[in-house]
Amino acid sequence: MNRRLALKQLAMAAGGLALIPSCDFSEEKVLAAYDELQITESQQQLLQKLVDTIIPKTDLKGATELGVHNFVLVMANDCMSAEEQKQFLGGLKGFDDYTKKTSGTRFTKMDNVEAEKTVNAILEDKPTSDDEMATKYFLQTTKKYTIQGYLNSEYVMTELMPFQLVPGPEFNGKKEIVPGEKVNING
Amino acid sequence: MANLNIKSKQENTYGAIVIGSGMSGGFAAKELCDKGVKTLVLERGRSVIHNKDYPTTNMMPWEFEHRGQMPEDIQRENPVVSRCYAFREDAAHFFVKDQEHPYIQEKPFDWIRGYQTGGKSLLWARQVQRWSDHDFEGPARDGFAVDWPIRYKDLAPWYSYVEKFVGVAGFHDGIPQLPDGEFLPGIELTAAEEYFKSVVEQKYPGRNVISGRCAHITGNAEYYAKQGRGICQHRTICQRGCPFGGYFSSNSASLPWAQRTGNLTLKNHAVVHSIIYDDAQQKATGVRVIDANTKEVTEYFAPIIFVNASALNTNLILLNSTSKRFPNGLGNDNGLMGKYVAFHNYRGGVSGEYDGLKEFTTEGKRPTSGYMPRFRNVDKQETKFLRGYAAGIHGSRSKDVNYSGTGADLVKNMMNPSYGPWRVGSHMMGETIPKESNYVALDTDQKDEWGMPQLKVNVDYDQNDLDMIQDYRDQLSEMFDEAGFKNIRTWDDERRPGLDIHEMGGVRMGHDPKTSLLNKHHQLHTCPNVYVTDGACMTSTSTQNPSLTYMVFAARAVDHALKNQG
Numbered sequence: 077m078n079r080r081l082a083l084k085q086l087a088m089a090a091g092g093l094a095l096i097p098s099c100d101f102s103e104e105k106v107l108a109a110y111d112e113l114q115i116t117e118s119q120q121q122l123l124q125k126l127v128d129t130i131i132p133k134t135d136l137k138g139a140t141e142l143g144v145h146n147f148v149l150v151m152a153n154d155c156m157s158a159e160e161q162k163q164f165l166g167g168l169k170g171f172d173d174y175t176k177k178t179s180g181t182r183f184t185k186m187d188n189v190e191a192e193k194t195v196n197a198i199l200e201d202k203p204t205s206d207d208e209m210a211t212k213y214f215l216q217t218t219k220k221y222t223i224q225g226y227l228n229s230e231y232v233m234t235e236l237m238p239f240q241l242v243p244g245p246e247f248n249g250k251k252e253i254v255p256g257e258k259v260n261i262n263g
Numbered sequence: 264m265a266n267l268n269i270k271s272k273q274e275n276t277y278g279a280i281v282i283g284s285g286m287s288g289g290f291a292a293k294e295l296c297d298k299g300v301k302t303l304v305l306e307r308g309r310s311v312i313h314n315k316d317y318p319t320t321n322m323m324p325w326e327f328e329h330r331g332q333m334p335e336d337i338q339r340e341n342p343v344v345s346r347c348y349a350f351r352e353d354a355a356h357f358f359v360k361d362q363e364h365p366y367i368q369e370k371p372f373d374w375i376r377g378y379q380t381g382g383k384s385l386l387w388a389r390q391v392q393r394w395s396d397h398d399f400e401g402p403a404r405d406g407f408a409v410d411w412p413i414r415y416k417d418l419a420p421w422y423s424y425v426e427k428f429v430g431v432a433g434f435h436d437g438i439p440q441l442p443d444g445e446f447l448p449g450i451e452l453t454a455a456e457e458y459f460k461s462v463v464e465q466k467y468p469g470r471n472v473i474s475g476r477c478a479h480i481t482g483n484a485e486y487y488a489k490q491g492r493g494i495c496q497h498r499t500i501c502q503r504g505c506p507f508g509g510y511f512s513s514n515s516a517s518l519p520w521a522q523r524t525g526n527l528t529l530k531n532h533a534v535v536h537s538i539i540y541d542d543a544q545q546k547a548t549g550v551r552v553i554d555a556n557t558k559e560v561t562e563y564f565a566p567i568i569f570v571n572a573s574a575l576n577t578n579l580i581l582l583n584s585t586s587k588r589f590p591n592g593l594g595n596d597n598g599l600m601g602k603y604v605a606f607h608n609y610r611g612g613v614s615g616e617y618d619g620l621k622e623f624t625t626e627g628k629r630p631t632s633g634y635m636p637r638f639r640n641v642d643k644q645e646t647k648f649l650r651g652y653a654a655g656i657h658g659s660r661s662k663d664v665n666y667s668g669t670g671a672d673l674v675k676n677m678m679n680p681s682y683g684p685w686r687v688g689s690h691m692m693g694e695t696i697p698k699e700s701n702y703v704a705l706d707t708d709q710k711d712e713w714g715m716p717q718l719k720v721n722v723d724y725d726q727n728d729l730d731m732i733q734d735y736r737d738q739l740s741e742m743f744d745e746a747g748f749k750n751i752r753t754w755d756d757e758r759r760p761g762l763d764i765h766e767m768g769g770v771r772m773g774h775d776p777k778t779s780l781l782n783k784h785h786q787l788h789t790c791p792n793v794y795v796t797d798g799a800c801m802t803s804t805s806t807q808n809p810s811l812t813y814m815v816f817a818a819r820a821v822d823h824a825l826k827n828q829g
Contacts, residue, residue, distance in 0.1 A: 129669060129670065130669045130670070130673065131669075131670075131673060131674055132670055132671065132674070134671050134674050134675075136674060136678070150328060150329065151329060151332075154328075154329060154334040154335060154336075155329055155332050155333075155334055155335050156335060157335055188670075192669055192670045195669055196668070196669055199669070219669070223666060223673075223677070224330060225330075226677075227677065228324050228325050228330050229325055230323065230325045233323070233324060233325060236678065239323070239324060241321065241323060241498060242496045242498055243496065243497050243498065243627050243628050244496055244497065244627070245481065245494050245495060245496060245497055246497075246626075246627050247450055247451065247497060247625070247626070247627040247628065247629040248451075248625060248626040248627060249451045249452050249453035249454060249456070249457070249625050249629075250451075250453065250454040250457070250623050250625070251623060251624050251625060251626040252622060252623060253621075253622055253623065253624050253682065259662055259679075259680045259681060259682060260680075261662050261664060261680050263626075
């Protein structure tokens with residue numbers, strides 16, 4: 077746990093440094109927290125845009141606001157096999173070029189409507205090439221972890237779908253459902 | 264020098280030594296200390312003190328970096344323990360990693376271990392069904408293993424004694440093969456389970472569905488407050504250690520109780536090398552211990568020694584306890600020690616859905632589930648396989664979340680879940696037949712880092728187990744079908760032996776020193792001041808979870824040891 081915390085702080089430090097204008101984009105810093113992935117600040121920003129496309133801010137908080145993009149990277153870095161990481165990274169690194177090729181605009185330059193349309197199209201498409209496969213895998217995985225990170229965030233689990241750490245000794249095996257009552261997946 | 268040795272011998276001498284602080288060792292220690300015996304408990308793992316050393320117990324789900332999942336590199340480095348359902352981010356620190364204590368799998372075997380104060384009593388699934396004469400008479404009736412030297416009537420009062428201390432939630436169900444006990448208020452079944460129960464009990468005479476009896480405090484709060492324990496709060500994250508002491512563990516109950524008598528000395532990081540046998544006195548006089556960290560060897564002495572190191576480690580210690588009198592392991596004149604190891608068959612599972620009872624759901628969480636006591640071959644042999652299986656039964660209302668789409672649509676979908684059908688499921692708990700060919704033995708070459716021989720494990724399923732899995736799948740899916748459940752699916756997950764975490768035997772009980780290692784009081788036939796009351800002593804395995812019975816054995820054996828001390 078401490079190792080992770082240290083790495084996260086390191087990453088924040090690295091992220092901070094990257095804000096200093098630099099002309100040498102070829103030697104962009106890799107984010108130290110995600111040692112397996114070796115991704116850069118701009119790739120992280122792309123991912124940030126992507127998770128916010130999947131779960132944008134509405135009346136409710138959006139994914140980026142909850143730091144879900146970091147969760148996606150932690151899971152990709154720590155919980156994927158080498159093969160899965162390869163596909164995921166292939167998709168991530170090529171994503172901007174891929175969208176430029178298929179829709180004429182880089183994903184990072186799209187407005188929200190276009191971004192969502194593009195993501196949906198890729199998710200619904202049947203991939204035919206390796207490129208398309210990696211892209212779709214990357215998107216599916218990102219969506220999966222985005223949903224997981226969002227639904228299991230403190231915000232959702234306290235304000236929207238309250239979770240009780242100490243439910244108490246009452247258990248009702250046959251509770252009558254009140255029609256119209258909100259269903260709580262953590263209840 | 265001579266004087267120093269005498270002094271150290273005096274300092275290292277106790278009224279009794281207990282090897283292992285888990286379920287059975289903890290209870291033996293409690294009983295000994297309660298009766299005024301200065302008791303040394305040797306635990307090979309680190310100290311885990313109730314409520315002080317439960318680092319994850321109050322963590323919220325979002326505070327786990329991987330939301331519970333174990334990182335890929337840890338899984339890759341630990342294929343064995345990673346197969347255990349409870350080896351997750353919240354409790355991984357209570358499991359032994361694969362490299363920490365290597366063993367030799369001559370046949371695939373997942374040895375799941377917990378080396379710390381309390382052992383696996385922190386991690387168990389807390390089901391405490393009594394055994395019955397259908398279990399203790401099984402070998403004699405069916406002609407396998409050897410006859411148990413005890414019967415249910417020998418244990419019944421001890422079951423009551425232990426259950427009262429432990430705290431057992433349950434109902435009086437009046438089922439002959441699953442005797443009732445001393446119960447606190449039971450935890451109710453869900454609507455789907457109730458319904459399934461009514462179908463089964465109507466259409467299949469002799470088959471029952473009940474609420475599984477579990478080691479959770481659901482009443483009599485004043486009595487348990489004396490143990491420092493409170494009512495179970497149904498958190499159902501027991502494997503982290505319970506801050507309320509709501510479920511029974513050595514850490515929350517028996518060891519603190521023993522501590523308060525002033526008679527307990529608990530020594531951690533104490534890897535037991537062997538039991539010392541004195542040829543002149545013709546008895547065991549003590550225990551040789553290696554410090555897990557410094558590797559320093561120390562000897563401790565006592566007139567009574569309880570071996571409760573967990574089934575396979577108890578075999579390992581006894582086999583490694585060689586002397587002129589016992590060149591093949593302490594008490595092992597007949598060469599049977601390590602043999603007739605058996606376990607529980609958990610391979611089969613069934614699932615389905617029920618579209619009825621739409622107006623109901625459940626509220627809250629419960630630390631148990633439905634349970635179907637053994638119904639096969641109970642009074643007479645009716646199948647081609649010997650013995651039978653019990654089944655866990657669970658039914659809960661599913662919640663459907665629509666994850667389709669992205670953007671505002673996805674948010675709206677996710678935030679408006681609905682109730683789906685009831686999901687019903689079951690898993691089997693089958694009895695396996697102890698066989699001479701299922702054994703553990705010491706490797707003559709490979710040692711672990713403490714210089715102990717590595718344990719070789721040779722345990723496998725047989726045709727009886729496969730036939731039983733098939734029968735379980737057939738019977739349960741038929742009953743599910745009778746109940747009108749849909750989308751019924753059955754499977755055999757082909758898990759490796761050991762993953763049931765109910766390994767038993769190797770130092771079995773029996774009447775005859777020629778065919779067994781322990782007598783009816785759990786004493787080694789040929790070294791009677793050494794008692795074994797953990798899983799190693801089991802002659803056969805029944806279909807019920809064994810931990811309660813280990814504690815009963817420990818309490819009963821301590822009583823015998825103190826009444827018969829020369």
